[in-house]
């Protein structure tokens with residue numbers, strides 16, 4: 001198992017669990033996601049900072065179109081000391097890994113591109129951006145801009161109308177009105193076009209400027225004005241629709257209230273939820289939303305956890321139970337103690353994770369970006385040929401062909417195509433998060449549809465994972481109560497569900513018994529535990545353990561078989577080489593598991609149970625949920641091998657497990673699912689897809705969402721390219737005017753954005 005972490009399976013986050021085998025509490029996960037939360041302080045600059053790369057995040061309000069991304073990428077990649085860049089157009093964020101002594105040169109370069117960057121975080125300077133508010137307020141398009149576009153539109157229309165009624169495109173009033181419209185509505189575009197030209201970067205602003213100047217040169221003044229106003233309007237609408245996509249994520253966060261009622265000096269007072277510190281007592285009234293994560297201290301509320309888990313059936317809570325920020329209290333008031341500050345709440349981490357997930361490019365996005373790279377130059381080359389060749393070769397009139405070339409330039413904008421993918425992915429990620437499915441990367445959302453096989457473990461996945469002792473049988477002439485105390489004393493040291501069941505049973509049987517001291521305790525993977533009590537060596541574990549120790553017998557095996565056939569898990573206590581006590585525990589199957597497995601079969605996914613429990617018990621449980629393929633006695637390395645075989649056979653394989661004992665197999669599968677992630681940090685962080693509650697039916701939901709996402713992506717690519725193709729033909733045959741081309745481009749952008757946004761409501 002030591003080689004479990006060497007597989008090259010394309011997962012980006014550190015899945016190197018240094019796990020212990022006893023379902024222990026102290027597994028050291030080695031995760032690499034501290035970005036954003038600057039760790040170093042100003043006077044604590046590491047000497048290694050010149051070899052290690054630093055990271056800075058910039059918020060760039062003007063960066064909302066792929067053309068801007070291209071320009072920035074070209075400029076920055078030429079700079080010394082820049083290691084890598086990640087663009088997030090929807091959040092308008094640029095993350096740069098660099099080896100510069102300060103981010104100043106980056107800021108200067110961005111400012112020179114008229115990008116007005118704002119440093120959000122900087123590993124060189126922890127003080128940056130700490131008390132900044134969210135930038136959402138600054139997203140809004142200023143009223144002034146709407147007004148200017150409105151005025152420009154009126155002027156452009158007036159110019160068009162006068163030209164049309166007088167039949168003169170070049171009268172003084174027409175030109176004056178058009179110039180006015182261009183000046184008021186189009187300076188931004190022309191300015192950006194000029195910047196692009198200076199940096200020899202072919203982008204949309206450049207193409208548009210060229211088209212407008214070209215139209216003016218051939219005397220089409222009204223057209224020039226209409227085109228630039230339409231383009232400005234299109235950009236504004238596009239930026240608004242992107243805001244919708246961003247809001248799909250921000251909306252998740254809006255579910256947690258701003259105010260909390262906290263205990264301060266004996267009084268309950270209202271304070272801002274942001275300022276509430278750890279361990280504060282908070283009171284929640286009936287029907288109120290819970291402001292922060294915590295554990296119940298007083299009261300027995302029933303809580304609608306839909307904002308986290310997607311499941312709105314109220315969950316009964318009592319003292320010691322976890323509650324989550326954003327969830328909704330039922331009819332009883334209760335108090336609780338805060339266990340995480342607002343920015344660390346489960347909900348905040350879901351939001352952060354979704355934002356990060358959409359920052360990583362999904363495969364389709366990479367393809368589209370690649371395509372756009374060749375597409376613009378190709379169209380420009382065609383446009384040049386169209387303008388030049390017919391007049392040169394066939395003596396055709398120059399102006400009409402130049403006009404056609406200008407239309408081609410307008411068509412060259414790949415915005416609709418490029419923007420459609422991230423919007424679709426974000427919508428899908430947000431829809432999933434609302435439904436209690438946290439997808440850790442666009443890749444998984446896009447490729448979930450490929451899942452052909454799924455492996456599940458049994459304990460806690462198919463079953464509730466809370467077994468209870470059903471049978472106790474003495475195997476020797478020892479005192480049963482005393483033996484039970486010994487078994488419980490060992491079991492107390494482990495948090496394996498079987499051990500937990502034994503401890504719980506012992507407490508009900510012997511309320512005031514005292515546990516024995518255990519020395520040399522050891523957990524034995526897939527077998528049980530061992531330890532010394534007094535002068536005796538004890539083992540507590542399953543059939544495999546007893547058999548390997550040579551303490552088994554045909555008589556014992558007969559007893560075991562009888563219990564296992566009933567779906568019970570058997571555990572034997574051995575003392576000094578002799579089996580003494582037999583305990584059987586039974587776990588109950590979750591109602592949702594059977595339905596989930598049926599749905600998966602309908603989706604064409606072959607489901608396999610891989611469990612460390614014995615084969616007979618595995619079979620009995622599998623029969624209840626109608627699972628054909630159930631494999632018992634699986635040690636962690638067996639599970640790993642089983643996943644390997646499944647990958648060979650089915651290519652794309654998922655695994656659902658507890659993430660501790662199953663970590664290697666989970667890492668090997670293309671998609672590792674964790675269940676019940678709301679309460680456990682490790683599951684939330686290490687899984688590829690985390691189901692916030694324990695409902696396996698979320699997996700078929702996830703697969704269906706993935707299929708839908710894929711469909712929408714394909715539709716969007718078809719729409720975006722289709723409209724371009726149509727206009728390419730129309731332009732060449734002279735049927736399309738400039739403004740029609742701009743209009744079509746705007747339409748295409750809007751259609752794909754809204755088509756993508758449909759996904760938000762699709763689960």
Ligand SMILES: Nc1ncnc2c1ncn2[C@@H]1O[C@H](COP(=O)(O)OP(=O)(O)OP(=O)(O)O)[C@@H](O)[C@H]1O
Nearest residue numbers: 457458459494496498499526527528542611612613
């Ligand atoms: N700490 C323990 N206390 C008691 N029994 C144990 C312990 N650890 C392992 N066992 C025994 O070994 C078996 C296999 O354990 P393992 O942890 O591999 O699987 P599991 O968690 O029970 O099942 P699954 O693989 O379905 O999650 C258990 O069913 C149990 O009988």
Ligand SMILES: [Zn+2]
Nearest residue numbers: 547552553557
């Ligand atoms: Zn045996």
